[in-house]
């Protein structure tokens with residue numbers, strides 16, 4: 001089984017059907033659409049699905065709020081849970097709805113006065129230099145979650 005555009009289309013349709021705020025993983029989503037997620041995982045196709053689904057969902061104006069990996073047992077592509085948010089502003093916290101969120105900056109940015117001011121104002125949050133495909137993009141200043 002290969003990753004096809006029609007599979008991604010079906011997954012995005014399923015995302016549309018599910019209520020706003022649903023917590024799910026790509027793996028569960030694939031099974032919900034009647035596909036064999038286990039088989040797909042064996043062939044290493046889940047990472048591709050995650051990547052393509054992310055882009056397709058964004059085009060459909062659906063935000064996937066990925067959780068940060070804390071459990072290594074979940075550290076497989078497709079197993080990481082996310083929250084479905086529809087038509088939400090990109091900078092809105094999917095957990096509490098707050099717009100008081102900071103952009104997470106990865107890598108080793110040169111700290112200057114401008115950046116320091118942004119960090120102090122809660123507009124930017126430093127995420128460190130380790131980057132994976134599930135790294136959250138924003139940090140909520142109100143509830144402290146990353147998404």
Ligand SMILES: [Zn+2]
Pocket residue numbers: 093094095096097098140141142143144145
């Ligand atoms: Zn929040």
